Amino acid sequence: MARYIFITGGVVSSLGKGLLAASLGALLQARGFSVRIRKFDPYLNVDPGTMSPYQHGEVYVTDDGAETDLDLGHYERFTGVSARQSDNITSGRIYRDIIARERRGDYLGATVQVVPHVTNAIKEFAQADIDGLDFVICEIGGTVGDIESLPFVEAIRQLKNDLGRGQAAFVHTTLVPYIAAAGELKTKPTQHSVRELTSYGIQPDVLLCRADRPIPESERNKIALFCNVPTSAVIQALDARSIYDVPLAYHYEGLDAEVLKVFGIEDAPDPDLTRWKDIMDRVDHPEGEVTIGVVGKYVGLPDAYKSLREALVHGGLANRVKVNIRWIDAELFEKADVDLAAELEPLHGILVPGGFGERGSEGKIASVRFAREREVPFFGICLGMQMACIEGARNTAGIADASTTEFGDTSEPVVGLITEWMSEEGLQKRTAETDMGGTMRLGAYTAQLKGNSHAASIYGATEISERHRHRYEVNVHYREALEKGGLTFSGMSPDGELPEIVERPEHPWFIGVQFHPELKSRPFNPHPLFSGFIGAALKQSRLV
Known part of the structure; x- marks a missing residue:
């Protein structure tokens, strides 16, 4: 029977919390246990798919097509376990x-209420599709005391009772702030946060206390006394030099041992942390560095490109180099007084990421042209990728009015709305009016x-599987004209209708992909496209 670990946050x-869940999962794996990590999100959106990246950060996509919280990216990167649609639930x-069931009459005339109907639905989600795992880690979004998260807190309180003694543990994250005027760390926020949690019927078993400096033993004793936990269960969580150092740091602080103690497991094998130590050795001892320019439209919030940033870091780990990322607002290159060459010449590689809407598109196209003409490694x-195709159509294929229907009506729709495609479920159809x-x-x-x-040489294969998230596709009817202009269609959907990869064979490294390879990159298994891109950037750095 699976054991449950519920992670809550306060203050x-x-x-x-997401890094805690991911790191704890990695540590349990390192001890030989099987794990799955889930996220409970209190917001009323059905999923984050329609949220602005500035509101919520990136939207992470699973193999089975779920648009989920970015924390699931942490879970996958740290554990290597592919997330599913069943691993993220929202209040929405x-x-x-529940409302659909009520309208069908499934509740047989009962008054539908938060307790038990909403809480039962949350518990059903938590226990579904767990495949006989050793541990299920559930992160509760938001902060204890938020009105939105109350049904989830009540549900996990009930679930601990349902599961029985020794089958569930509560880990609570809090803040121990340093007050400069007083010259000391303060424990009251943690005490109040735990008091709030216990008022809902949940006594935490382990406290993870975030602080910007070591917490003295006297303060840990004080927290333990007032929060009704052993001192050994007060785990300090200091700022780490890299997120990939967090599993090691938490292990050295005793987190995984303390959690296992809650379940009465004190004879588990020591964790094999070899791969995490190797990752940190590569982080701490790079043999060079490269600078990559990311020309996008959401650069004001790095979390909007979270998986992309980490995949670039992974590419650096594969090549044992430090990757410096310059976040460049694509709109900058649409201003007449900006010297594009001066901004881009210092870069060893240019990456144009995904996004939606017309804003900044001409700046992206200008960046593609610079990379093509100056032979700077380019990754779209x-x-x-669509901007690379439009740039190629305009400047190498003689289609001056090339554009995309995403930005409005055009006489040359090199990129257009996809209305039909084949999936494992069969033919999918969409229209411009679809939700x-x-x-x-x-x-x-x-x-x-x-x-x-x-592309085939990079992957070492001629068939691949990658994750997608888009509404528009490069129009295959322009393939012949684009290929005459030097842009080769090197990857296609099995039916030959949807372009997946384009490249310029005469260029040192120029690849555009319709999918999102960053979603499948791991620190201990970097995606080959990012490893290749950073490798090409390293060669470029030796030329300039």
Whole structure:
């Protein structure tokens, strides 16, 4: 029977519950246990698919096509376990499903209430699709005391009782702030946060206390005394030099041992942390460095490109180099007084990421042209690939009015709205009037690669599977004209209708992909496209 670990947060948000869940999962794996990590999100959106990246950060996509919270990216990167649609639930999904049931008459005339109907639905989600795992780690979004999260807190309180003694543990994250005027760390926020949690019937078993400096033993004793936990269960969580150092740091502080103690497991094998130590050795001892320019439209919030940033870091780990990322607002290059060459010449590689909408598109196209003409390694992802095709159409294929229907009517729709495609479920159809939420081409799809292509040599294969999230596709009817202009279609959908990869064989490294390879990159298994891109950037750094 699976054991459950529930992670809650108090005092303030952004204390690192997602990294805690991911790191704890990695440590349990290192001891030989099987794990799955889930996220409970209190917001009323059905999923984050229609949220602005500035509101919520990136939207993470699973193989089975779920648009989920970015924390699931942490879970996958740290554990290597592919997330599923069943690993992220929102209040919106819960209420939508309950209301649909009520309208069908499934509740047989009963008054539908938060308790038991909403809490039962949350518990059903928590216990579904767990496949006989050793541990299920559930992160509760938001902060204890938020009105939105109350049904989830009540549900996990009930679930601990349902599971029985020794089958569930509560880990609570709090803040121990340093007050400069007093010259000391303060424990009262943690005490009040735990008091709030216990008022809902939950006594935490382990406290993870975030602080910017070591917490003295006297203060840990004080927290333990007032929060009704052993001193050994007060784990300090200091700022780390890299997120990949967090599993090691938490292990050395005793987190995994303390959690296992809650379950009465004190004879578990020591964790094998070899791969985490190797990762940190590569972080701490790089043999060079490169600078990559990311020309995008959401650069004001790095979390909007979270997986992309980490995949670039992974590419650096594969090449044992430090990757410096310059976040460049694409709109900058649409200003007449900006010297594009001066901004881009110092870079060793240019990456144009995914996105939606017209804003900054001409700046992206200008960046593609610079990379093509100056032979700077270029990587285009999703919209970035589409901008590469439009740039190629305008400047090498003689199609001056090339554009995309995403930005409005055009006489030369090199990129257009996809209305039909094949999936494992069969033929999918969409129209311009279809709801925006969850109606894109989402999840893992197969692509066939040309055997003599650069892409095939990078992957070491001619068939791949990658995750997608987009509504528009490069129009295959322009393939002949684009290829005459030097842009080769080296990857296609199995039916030959949807372009998946384009490249310029005469260029040192120029690849555009319709999918999102960053979603499948791991620190201990970097994605080959990012490893290749950073390798090309390293060669470029030796030329300039």
